[in-house]
Amino acid sequence: MANLPENWELGSVAGVAIDSRNRYYIFHRGNNAPPIICFNRDGEMLHSWGENVFTRPHMVKCDKDDNIWAIDDNGHILYLYTSDGELLKSLGTKGVPGEDDNHFDKPTDIAFSKDGGYFVSDGYGNKRIVKFDKDLNFQKQWGSEGAEPGQFVLPHAITTDEEGLVYVADRNRWRVQIFSPEGMLLNNWTHIGKPFGIVHAIDGYLYICDGTNARVSKVDTTGEIIGFFGKLGEKEGEISTAHDISIGLNGDILLGHLDGRAQLFTK
Numbered sequence: 001m002a003n004l005p006e007n008w009e010l011g012s013v014a015g016v017a018i019d020s021r022n023r024y025y026i027f028h029r030g031n032n033a034p035p036i037i038c039f040n041r042d043g044e045m046l047h048s049w050g051e052n053v054f055t056r057p058h059m060v061k062c063d064k065d066d067n068i069w070a071i072d073d074n075g076h077i078l079y080l081y082t083s084d085g086e087l088l089k090s091l092g093t094k095g096v097p098g099e100d101d102n103h104f105d106k107p108t109d110i111a112f113s114k115d116g117g118y119f120v121s122d123g124y125g126n127k128r129i130v131k132f133d134k135d136l137n138f139q140k141q142w143g144s145e146g147a148e149p150g151q152f153v154l155p156h157a158i159t160t161d162e163e164g165l166v167y168v169a170d171r172n173r174w175r176v177q178i179f180s181p182e183g184m185l186l187n188n189w190t191h192i193g194k195p196f197g198i199v200h201a202i203d204g205y206l207y208i209c210d211g212t213n214a215r216v217s218k219v220d221t222t223g224e225i226i227g228f229f230g231k232l233g234e235k236e237g238e239i240s241t242a243h244d245i246s247i248g249l250n251g252d253i254l255l256g257h258l259d260g261r262a263q264l265f266t267k
Helices: none
Strands: 013-018 024-028 036-039 045-049 057-062 068-072 077-081 087-092 107-112 118-122 128-132 138-142 155-160 166-170 175-179 185-189 195-200 206-210 215-219 225-229 242-247 253-257 261-265
Touching: 013 068, 013 253, 013 261, 024 057, 024 253, 024 261, 057 107, 057 242, 068 107, 077 107, 118 155, 128 155, 166 195, 175 195, 206 242
Parallel strands: 013 057, 013 242, 107 155, 155 195, 195 242
Antiparallel strands: 013 024, 024 036, 036 045, 057 068, 068 077, 077 087, 107 118, 118 128, 128 138, 155 166, 166 175, 175 185, 195 206, 206 215, 215 225, 242 253, 253 261
C-alpha cells in the first residue's frame, strides 16, 4: 500500500493501526527500514522512528488521543509514543521477563477500558490478561496456561467493545474468549477459525483476521459471523498470513502480513 523511500524494505509486518486522523501505521520486523512507519491514505510516508529500540515488534495500537502503543514482545515491554515518535512512557521492564505487577513475559497486545484504563495480553510467556488503571497502576490479572475455558494457550490479541467487554484471541486454541472488565468468563467462541488479530470497530462489529485460513471475518457481539473476505495468495488483494488488523473511522481495513506486506482494503 505504501511508497517506501529508495533502499527501504519491510520485514514481517506484525502490527498495523489507523488513528482518528486517518494516519496509517506499520510496525514491522525488518532491518532495512525504521520499525514504525506512518503513512497517509495515499501511501505517502509522513513519519518513521524506532531504530535500535525493539527486540521484536508485535502489535501496535492507537489510543483515543492518537498516541501510539508499540508492543515489543521479546523485549517484554510496551512503549507509548506521540504520533510523531516522541516517547511518552513505557510499561514493563525492558529485557527482563517476569510475572509480577511490573514485568511481562513476551506481551502481545493492549486494549482500552471504558474508564481510561488498559488491558494487556501477556502473552507468549505468562498466558494472562493484566488490567491497569488510567495511571498505569496495576489492578488485577486473570488467566493461566491451559486449554480449558478461561485459560489461554496463546492470548495473541485483545480488544474491547462499547460495553467494556474484553475479547481475547486465544490464537493457538483457535478461539475467542469474552470476559467482563473484571475477568469473569462470559463466552467462548470456537467457530471463527484461528484468530491472529481482533478489533472492535465503530460500526459495532468485530473484525478478526484468520491468518491460517487467509480471511477476515466480520462478527457481531453474539458471535454470529456476518461475512468474510479473503483468498489465499501473495498477489495484490490476496491474503497470506495476516497477523494484525485495524479498522479506520472511515471503514478502511488495514492488514499486516508476515510475508512483509501491508494491504489497505475499503469497506
